[in-house]
Amino acid sequence: MTQKVYIAEVADLPLKMGLEVKNGAESIAVFKLSDTEIYAIGNICPHAGGPLADGMVSGKEVICPLHSLHLNLVTGQPITEDDLEDVPVYETAIEAGKFYIMV
Amino acid sequence: MSERLVVIGNGMAGIRAVENVLQCNPDLFEITIIGDENYPAYNRILLSEVLEKQMDWPDIITNNEAWYDENNVRLINHDPAVAIDRTQQLVTTASGQVVPYDQLVLATGSYPFVLPVPGHTLTNVVAFRTINDGKYMQRLAQQGASIAVIGGGLLGLEAAAGLVDQGASVSVIELAPWLMATQLDETAAKLLQKDLEARGLKFYLGAQTKSILGDESGKVKGLQFDNGEVIDVQMVVMSLGIRPETAIAKAAGLKVDRGIQVDDFMRTSDSRIYAIGECMEHAGACIGTVAPSYVQAKIVADVLCGEPTEPFREVQETIELKVPGIDLISAGHIKENDQVKSIIAMDEVNNAYKRIFVKDGIVCGEILYGDVSDGNRYFGMIKHQEDIQEYQATALLYNGQADDGNDVASMPLDEIVCGCNGVTKGTILDAIREKDLTSVEGVGKATRAGTSCGKCKPVIEALLKLELGDKAEGMHEVMCDCTTLSYEAIIKAIKENHWLTSAEVRAGLNWLNPDGCDKCRPAINYYLNMLFPGEHKEEVSARWANERYLANIQNDGTFSVIPRMIAGRTTPEQLIKIAKVAEKFHVPMIKVVNASRIGLYGIRKEDLPKVWHELDMDSGEAYEKTAIREIKTCVGKDWCRFGNINTETLAEKLDVAFAGIDTPHKVKLGITACPRNCSEVLTKDFGVIGIDGGYQLYIGGNNGTQVVAASLLDVVETEDEIMTYFGAYLQWYREHGHYGERTFKVVQRAGVDNVIAMLKDESQRNAYLERGEIAKKAYRDYRNGLEPWQARLQDETTLKALYTVVDITGRTVKEGQ
Ligand SMILES: Cc1cc2nc3c(=O)[nH]c(=O)nc-3n(C[C@H](O)[C@H](O)[C@H](O)COP(=O)(O)OP(=O)(O)OC[C@H]3O[C@@H](n4cnc5c(N)ncnc54)[C@H](O)[C@@H]3O)c2cc1C
Ligand code: SF4
Numbered sequence: 001m002t003q004k005v006y007i008a009e010v011a012d013l014p015l016k017m018g019l020e021v022k023n024g025a026e027s028i029a030v031f032k033l034s035d036t037e038i039y040a041i042g043n044i045c046p047h048a049g050g051p052l053a054d055g056m057v058s059g060k061e062v063i064c065p066l067h068s069l070h071l072n073l074v075t076g077q078p079i080t081e082d083d084l085e086d087v088p089v090y091e092t093a094i095e096a097g098k099f100y101i102m103v
Numbered sequence: 104m105s106e107r108l109v110v111i112g113n114g115m116a117g118i119r120a121v122e123n124v125l126q127c128n129p130d131l132f133e134i135t136i137i138g139d140e141n142y143p144a145y146n147r148i149l150l151s152e153v154l155e156k157q158m159d160w161p162d163i164i165t166n167n168e169a170w171y172d173e174n175n176v177r178l179i180n181h182d183p184a185v186a187i188d189r190t191q192q193l194v195t196t197a198s199g200q201v202v203p204y205d206q207l208v209l210a211t212g213s214y215p216f217v218l219p220v221p222g223h224t225l226t227n228v229v230a231f232r233t234i235n236d237g238k239y240m241q242r243l244a245q246q247g248a249s250i251a252v253i254g255g256g257l258l259g260l261e262a263a264a265g266l267v268d269q270g271a272s273v274s275v276i277e278l279a280p281w282l283m284a285t286q287l288d289e290t291a292a293k294l295l296q297k298d299l300e301a302r303g304l305k306f307y308l309g310a311q312t313k314s315i316l317g318d319e320s321g322k323v324k325g326l327q328f329d330n331g332e333v334i335d336v337q338m339v340v341m342s343l344g345i346r347p348e349t350a351i352a353k354a355a356g357l358k359v360d361r362g363i364q365v366d367d368f369m370r371t372s373d374s375r376i377y378a379i380g381e382c383m384e385h386a387g388a389c390i391g392t393v394a395p396s397y398v399q400a401k402i403v404a405d406v407l408c409g410e411p412t413e414p415f416r417e418v419q420e421t422i423e424l425k426v427p428g429i430d431l432i433s434a435g436h437i438k439e440n441d442q443v444k445s446i447i448a449m450d451e452v453n454n455a456y457k458r459i460f461v462k463d464g465i466v467c468g469e470i471l472y473g474d475v476s477d478g479n480r481y482f483g484m485i486k487h488q489e490d491i492q493e494y495q496a497t498a499l500l501y502n503g504q505a506d507d508g509n510d511v512a513s514m515p516l517d518e519i520v521c522g523c524n525g526v527t528k529g530t531i532l533d534a535i536r537e538k539d540l541t542s543v544e545g546v547g548k549a550t551r552a553g554t555s556c557g558k559c560k561p562v563i564e565a566l567l568k569l570e571l572g573d574k575a576e577g578m579h580e581v582m583c584d585c586t587t588l589s590y591e592a593i594i595k596a597i598k599e600n601h602w603l604t605s606a607e608v609r610a611g612l613n614w615l616n617p618d619g620c621d622k623c624r625p626a627i628n629y630y631l632n633m634l635f636p637g638e639h640k641e642e643v644s645a646r647w648a649n650e651r652y653l654a655n656i657q658n659d660g661t662f663s664v665i666p667r668m669i670a671g672r673t674t675p676e677q678l679i680k681i682a683k684v685a686e687k688f689h690v691p692m693i694k695v696v697n698a699s700r701i702g703l704y705g706i707r708k709e710d711l712p713k714v715w716h717e718l719d720m721d722s723g724e725a726y727e728k729t730a731i732r733e734i735k736t737c738v739g740k741d742w743c744r745f746g747n748i749n750t751e752t753l754a755e756k757l758d759v760a761f762a763g764i765d766t767p768h769k770v771k772l773g774i775t776a777c778p779r780n781c782s783e784v785l786t787k788d789f790g791v792i793g794i795d796g797g798y799q800l801y802i803g804g805n806n807g808t809q810v811v812a813a814s815l816l817d818v819v820e821t822e823d824e825i826m827t828y829f830g831a832y833l834q835w836y837r838e839h840g841h842y843g844e845r846t847f848k849v850v851q852r853a854g855v856d857n858v859i860a861m862l863k864d865e866s867q868r869n870a871y872l873e874r875g876e877i878a879k880k881a882y883r884d885y886r887n888g889l890e891p892w893q894a895r896l897q898d899e900t901t902l903k904a905l906y907t908v909v910d911i912t913g914r915t916v917k918e919g920q
């Protein structure tokens with residue numbers, strides 16, 4: 001069962017950069033594109049395990065810092081390689097200036 | 104209602120025909136393309152380049168999905184046509200879709216011939232024709248497989264070279280006694296073989312394959328020759344030529360011999376059906392290259408659109424091998440007989456070979472190896488059937504003019520420059536004049552010249568120079584896919600408009616992707632820093648991980664911390680500090696790295712600030728594209744009995760003066776106290792060799808994927824002169840380098856002699872130096888005079904934004920509410 005978990009104040013999330021969130025063994029990357037548009041996807045790049053939260057954001061893509069694989073940060077889909085798994089996408093919520101993820 | 108045009112085959116000929124039709128009249132037809140592959144159209148000839156690591160798979164897509172949408176072209180992809188009903192005018196696809204047509208173009212290309220030896224159906228027996236083939240081969244090669252390539256022709260050798268580059272060990276098997284037997288003579292082939300052997304390829308010539316051996320699971324495990332010899336291989340690549348793909352045409356009752364028979368205007372035996380590219384046969388001949396395919400694509404489009412057009416005639420071409428570092432050209436008739444004689448020149452010093460074939464006093468063929476600079480000149484003679492009876496043999500072989508062989512001024516206007524796309528010199532010059540083009544890319548966009556195999560780019564560049572002189576941008580690179588502008592044009596616009604943020608630059612220059620990409624974002628951030636030091640605010644989110652976090656990201660997502668140790672000199676205090684930190688943070692790896700300092704590896708991002716704090720040492724800036732990535736020094740005169748100069752003081756002076764100034768890429772220095780060159784300074788961006796009574800200064804060396812020896816800049820007597828030269832050189836590099844480009848490339852682009860002359864000119868040198876000083880000061884002010892780690896530690900906001908990892912294990916919704 002998923003539950004809604006508080007992550008951080010929206011204002012504190014870095015803009016157009018990633019934030020790494022740990023949940024037990026799970027690792028999640030959060031990207032704030034603007035105060036009303038925040039996405040959360042799996043942090044582990046399906047290509048070679050790079051930390052996506054440390055990647056560069058370009059539009060709605062994130063580029064893995066290890067080998068520059070581009071992923072769609074809305075759908076979790078790898079763009080520049082096929083044959084790779086999507087990373088998981090997490091539902092998110094913004095309420096009263098606070099940011100939540102469903103985990 | 105407009106007529107329905109259906110094209111079968113989404114390959115190079117098919118897509119080009121559609122593009123030509125659209126260009127002529129976008130509303131004339133309702134267009135459907137039926138394709139077999141699972142990619143939109145791509146440039147097949149660049150498959151070799153991808154395998155050779157010159158490009159990546161996505162780079163070769165020529166028409167992405169959006170292109171089909173924008174041009175109202177329906178693409179039925181990954182669903183081959185299986186039948187044509189000519190009476191009803193319907194095409195059926197494998198999935199059962201039925202597509203009606205008024206006009207039908209067959210562009211089904213060809214399929215690779217597979218040698219029908221026992222074992223040819225085993226898994227891992229492949230041919231190289233599609234992206235899928237390439238990816239499959241790449242995967243096996245990267246696992247270090249042993250691979251046999253059967254066929255030592257053009258394609259086989261390109262595949263073999265690429266597979267070696269990917270990590271495989273490759274044997275090439277060829278039945279003929281030498282390589283590329285249809286294009287080369289034995290001498291040239293032997294030179295080629297030697298060069299390829301040096302790259303790691305193995306050859307079996309005059310060798311016949313008897314069978315391919317498999318293991319229990321049906322995978323290739325070996326290959327046996329006629330003489331019984333067996334070699335162990337895990338993959339076999341067949342490269343023995345191609346056969347026109349005619350199955351559906353034959354089944355539909357069209358006239359097919361080797362290929363689908365067409366007339367001079369590409370019409371098959373059914374007047375509503377055309378065939379172009381490798382699937383067709385015209386006047387008894389099939390084709391296997393792009394240039395004639397494109398000519399046919401133009402003819403068919405003209406015919407369909409009712410435009411006047413020329414009948415198809417054989418296209419003369421030069422053959423080149425697309426393997427980096429190997430230069431060869433073959434063209435025309437290259438076999439001697441009673442009428443055809445040849446003139447040969449062999450330069451054993453430079454391993455260069457030329458052979459020109461002459462029939463009745465007219466040049467009819469050429470083979471060049473090692474030095475192909477005259478290739479175009481001879482090809483021009485072949486095409487124009489130039490009578491050379493008046494030439495002395497030597498005059499024919501040696502041009503005498505010290506140009507690059509692309510004597511573009513004397514080239515006739517109707518001469519084809521881009522063979523792939525059939526673009527003439529005249530067309531290119533017209534485009535340059537009418538559309539104010541200044542770059543090779545611009546010419547490519549306007550005329551398509553240079554956009555397929557790319558081998559004519561130097562000629563296009565020469566034409567730009569011819570037409571525009573100094574105004575030509577030449578090979579100036581377009582920054583990225585977000586724009587059509589070159590680096591130079593962008594830098595100029597930023598300067599003129601005094602833009603101060605990346606967003607302003609992208610908006611002001613109509614960026615196609617308003618958010619920028621991973622190539623242009625860091626580049627523009629850098630140029631803004633460089634042009635407006637102190638005014639532009641560093642944009643952290645435009646930085647790659649290393650520069651963003653001030654630490655190098657490692658393959659497991661942890662980071663390395665490398666403190667400053669000028670010229671590799673350290674003290675007991677420093678060593679104790681490093682040891683303590685390493686213990687406290689359980690640093691898994693401590694290493695004396697190549698740049699003469701100590702690196703701590705495996706540190707978690709969230710620990711970086713603590714590590715810097717406890718270390719309390721300056722950053723070595725190993726993560727950044729900045730001046731002074733390293734100064735490699737020998738112990739010098741103080742200790743070594745051969746030393747002429749004191750290396751330590753000079754290194755310290757340079758490091759203190761220039762460390763941390765941001766540059767297009769890292770800058771490495773080397774100082775060595777005598778010509779024994781213990782610190783290997785001739786492959787550094789800037790090198791100093793101590794000699795009796797002075798210093799030799801070198802620039803533009805490199806040691807990486809490309810090894811380049813540095814060039815002598817000057818010999819000086821004092822350390823001050825070195826500081827001046829280096830300061831000016833650094834600022835020149837900052838202003839002219841494309842972001843991500845090392846000094847050697849910038850120096851090569853500008854011409855090393857020009858750079859040296861410029862640096863030796865006192866007034867120019869001083870101007871660079873002055874601008875460099877301003878940048879240095881602004882850079883230091885920006886960090887309040889602190890070194891980078893200390894500055895970051897004091898910047899609470901950035902610290903929090905970048906090095907925080909939120910742990911929500913066990914957390915529930917309530918927290919934070
Ligand atoms: C690795 C490699 C390197 C090359 N290098 C060069 C070079 O340097 N210079 C040069 O001039 N040429 C080169 N070539 C040759 C060049 O790629 C071809 O001449 C060119 O692609 C021919 O175009 P085409 O449209 O006839 O065939 P293709 O580009 O092969 O297109 C045919 C398409 O039709 C599809 N198709 C086939 N049957 C059906 C069907 N029933 N239904 C739907 N679709 C179908 C195929 O899948 C394919 O996508 C190279 C080829 C390869 C493989
Ligand atoms: S380069 Fe010359 S001076 Fe320096 S250590 Fe080597 S031999 Fe000695």
